Amino acid sequence: MKFWRSTGVILGICILLSACAPTVQVAVPNEPITINLNVKIEHEILVKVDKEIDDLFTENSDLF
Amino acid sequence: MIKCALKTVMKPLILLTLMVSLANTAWALNLDEAKSQGLVGELSNGYLGLIKNGNSAVKNLVDDINRKRRAAYAAKAQKAGVELKIIEIRIGERLQERAKKGEYVQRSNGQWQKK
Numbered sequence: 001m002k003f004w005r006s007t008g009v010i011l012g013i014c015i016l017l018s019a020c021a022p023t024v025q026v027a028v029p030n031e032p033i034t035i036n037l038n039v040k041i042e043h044e045i046l047v048k049v050d051k052e053i054d055d056l057f058t059e060n061s062d063l064f
Numbered sequence: 065m066i067k068c069a070l071k072t073v074m075k076p077l078i079l080l081t082l083m084v085s086l087a088n089t090a091w092a093l094n095l096d097e098a099k100s101q102g103l104v105g106e107l108s109n110g111y112l113g114l115i116k117n118g119n120s121a122v123k124n125l126v127d128d129i130n131r132k133r134r135a136a137y138a139a140k141a142q143k144a145g146v147e148l149k150i151i152e153i154r155i156g157e158r159l160q161e162r163a164k165k166g167e168y169v170q171r172s173n174g175q176w177q178k179k
Contacts, residue, residue: 049144
């Protein structure tokens with residue numbers, strides 16, 4: 001009698017878990033990746049541009 | 065005779081050298097003076113702006129500096145592989161940041177602000 005009860009409890013937990021399982025797979029990878037890429041490119045451009053501007057300040061200090 | 069020729073040649077030469085060197089120092093002072101006197105200020109697009117109209121000497125200075133700046137920006141834009149506009153916007157930011165106390169910068173609303 002006890003054996004059947006515990007089996008029923010385990011079975012119930014299993015059903016509950018399997019019912020919950022589908023909710024785990026939630027992930028939309030499309031948009032965040034594009035945004036990240038844009039940020040990276042902009043940052044790289046800014047570093048490059050700033051380097052050239054530093055050169056400009058030292059080479060043509062009479063213009064500023 | 066030789067002494068006379070030396071005198072006639074040397075005198076204008078010395079005078080000329082003196083004038084050129086004077087003009088040079090005046091030129092070098094001009095931009096800083098114009099800035100500290102509030103005649104010109106930094107625009108947000110990387111170029112010098114005229115704050116008060118009327119003085120043609122200051123206007124000439126602004127035009128001359130801006131022409132040279134533009135050529136320098138174009139060269140640097142090509143070197144960095146970006147459009148001229150990007151260099152102009154960024155250098156506008158940086159020039160306004162590094163403007164000294166008492167100098168003017170133009171804010172995005174078009175108003176001149178004393179730093």
